[in-house]
Amino acid sequence: MLPEAFRKRMQLQLGTEYEAFAESLAGERWRALRVNPLKGGEGLSKAGERFLAISPWQLEPVPWEADGFYYALAGPDRPFSQGPEDGPALAGPGKHPYHDAGVYYIQEPSAMAPVVFLGAEPGEKVLDLCAAPGGKTTQIAGRMQGKGLLVSNEIHPQRARILSENVERLGIRNCLVLNEAPQRLAEIFPGYFDRILVDAPCSGEGMFRKNENAGEEWSMENVEQCAARQDEILDCAAAMLRPGGRLVYSTCTFAPQEDEGSINRLIHRHSGMEILDPARCLKEGSRAGEAWGFAPGRPDWIGNEARAQAEPGDGSGAEPGSKQGAAPGPLPSVPGIEKTLRLWPHRLRGEGHYLAVLQKGGAHTAGEARSLHGTERGIPQKECREYLDFAADTLTDQPEGIYLRFGEQLYLAPRDMPALKGLHVLRPGLHLGTLKKNRFEPSHALALALSPREVRRCCPVDGPGAQGACVAAAESYLKGQTFPFAGEKGWYLITIDGYSLGWGKLAGGIMKNHYPKGLRKT
Numbered sequence: 001m002l003p004e005a006f007r008k009r010m011q012l013q014l015g016t017e018y019e020a021f022a023e024s025l026a027g028e029r030w031r032a033l034r035v036n037p038l039k040g041g042e043g044l045s046k047a048g049e050r051f052l053a054i055s056p057w058q059l060e061p062v063p064w065e066a067d068g069f070y071y072a073l074a075g076p077d078r079p080f081s082q083g084p085e086d087g088p089a090l091a092g093p094g095k096h097p098y099h100d101a102g103v104y105y106i107q108e109p110s111a112m113a114p115v116v117f118l119g120a121e122p123g124e125k126v127l128d129l130c131a132a133p134g135g136k137t138t139q140i141a142g143r144m145q146g147k148g149l150l151v152s153n154e155i156h157p158q159r160a161r162i163l164s165e166n167v168e169r170l171g172i173r174n175c176l177v178l179n180e181a182p183q184r185l186a187e188i189f190p191g192y193f194d195r196i197l198v199d200a201p202c203s204g205e206g207m208f209r210k211n212e213n214a215g216e217e218w219s220m221e222n223v224e225q226c227a228a229r230q231d232e233i234l235d236c237a238a239a240m241l242r243p244g245g246r247l248v249y250s251t252c253t254f255a256p257q258e259d260e261g262s263i264n265r266l267i268h269r270h271s272g273m274e275i276l277d278p279a280r281c282l283k284e285g286s287r288a289g290e291a292w293g294f295a296p297g298r299p300d301w302i303g304n305e306a307r308a309q310a311e312p313g314d315g316s317g318a319e320p321g322s323k324q325g326a327a328p329g330p331l332p333s334v335p336g337i338e339k340t341l342r343l344w345p346h347r348l349r350g351e352g353h354y355l356a357v358l359q360k361g362g363a364h365t366a367g368e369a370r371s372l373h374g375t376e377r378g379i380p381q382k383e384c385r386e387y388l389d390f391a392a393d394t395l396t397d398q399p400e401g402i403y404l405r406f407g408e409q410l411y412l413a414p415r416d417m418p419a420l421k422g423l424h425v426l427r428p429g430l431h432l433g434t435l436k437k438n439r440f441e442p443s444h445a446l447a448l449a450l451s452p453r454e455v456r457r458c459c460p461v462d463g464p465g466a467q468g469a470c471v472a473a474a475e476s477y478l479k480g481q482t483f484p485f486a487g488e489k490g491w492y493l494i495t496i497d498g499y500s501l502g503w504g505k506l507a508g509g510i511m512k513n514h515y516p517k518g519l520r521k522t
Helices: 004-025 046-054 109-118 135-144 157-169 182-188 220-240 260-269 381-394 444-449 467-478
Strands: 032-035 059-061 068-071 104-106 125-128 149-153 175-178 193-199 241-251 273-275 341-343 353-360 402-406 409-413 425-428 430-436 439-442 458-460 490-496 499-507 510-513
Touching (some): 032 046, 046 068, 068 109, 109 135, 109 193, 109 241, 109 353, 125 135, 135 149, 149 157, 157 175, 157 425, 157 444, 220 241, 260 273, 260 353, 381 430, 381 490, 430 444, 444 499, 467 499
Parallel strands (some): 125 193, 149 175, 193 241
Antiparallel strands (some): 032 104, 241 353, 273 353, 409 430, 490 499, 499 510
16 A cells, blocks of 8 residues: 555645556566676676576566676566476565675666766776665676775764675675764765765665565655755765765655655755766667656656645645755756656656766865875785795685775775775775685685686586576585585585685595585575
């Protein structure tokens, strides 16, 4: 059941389209995954092509994301199947060893759109400001190809830990994961980032079909509170964006206060921000927008926000026309609101989203951006001798970066890593492993970040014959089981279909299992 105040507002917004909209919310939601281009060494789009050839599921491309695919269910709450002649039903993507290997990220298809327009490039400084659980961070990382600096931040501690776990699972090397308030980051990183994504916390109206509890938690008061919070976050983002840099703002709500209204208020506060034509931000150009089912933003909804307020007796607790602490409004519409984008569930195969692409005015001088405390210098190589001995024996090449040490833990960070002073850091780059007396214990994160060509010894757990045997062998490894193997002693990268899964150490013809105990399957 849709909340009554929401239903009335959506009828005003959509008019004759409302019935199709309401019908879409009652239908089956679309499921999708996004293949990780950091795995297997294929790179952007090539990773999707390879996975399409080996996937055990029926896949269909998501139009706006080259590595995104819808995957088919046989029916609601039924096993996955490719078709009537495929034999035994398969486990879903979330339970397959490919998921543990970080081969893909299960992501709602509309949620893939904002990063496409962000256009992050290798070598840039990029910020994902409201990043948990990590879908968009991992998507950005794929585009950066391990080069440059990706700062991924989440203000809530538990969600920040989940974010860090997903960064590790997808083998990301150049990501600094933080648990900070946006206001604190704005103090440390003024004018620092080339690109910033603000996937803002919102009232979640676009998730009503995906999340049954979302409708029960909705209220007009929450819409107003979210709008006020979004203003604060956007002010921080604007302060951290370099001149000429790009900001993408996105929500999963239909509320004009949080969508066109938030962008309108931002530009009234920051006149140097300009709304970009999203089609100009893509190589596909004119393919964007209507060809994908995207609809333009609605400047006519700005200034009419009072029409969306709750009416007496609707149970929302709001007085007619009350603003309940929201940011000032209504304000006249600024030019370009129609160039923002709305993703409607009755017009495309995905949930409800809104996004806007903005650029900060001014000229940018290369090398002028610095964080408040400068950059990390790292430790000399002589302080990580045990790791270097391990690398000489196990790796074909040394990954680039600077070494950071925290107690026994060793990390590899990008060379332009900002100083970590005063920051609550969860992951300062790639965790290499543990420095112990006269030996080095490689981390699971390092295994997931490596491809077979980067190590001297690999042990596939693909298994002979059909897909089922491959999965069985991999699942045995994921349960922590040892197995016989012939080869020279030492560390081996365990792989499935050429994707790294974890470490094993061979001694006496037995492969000792080094898959982390906390991740092992029962």
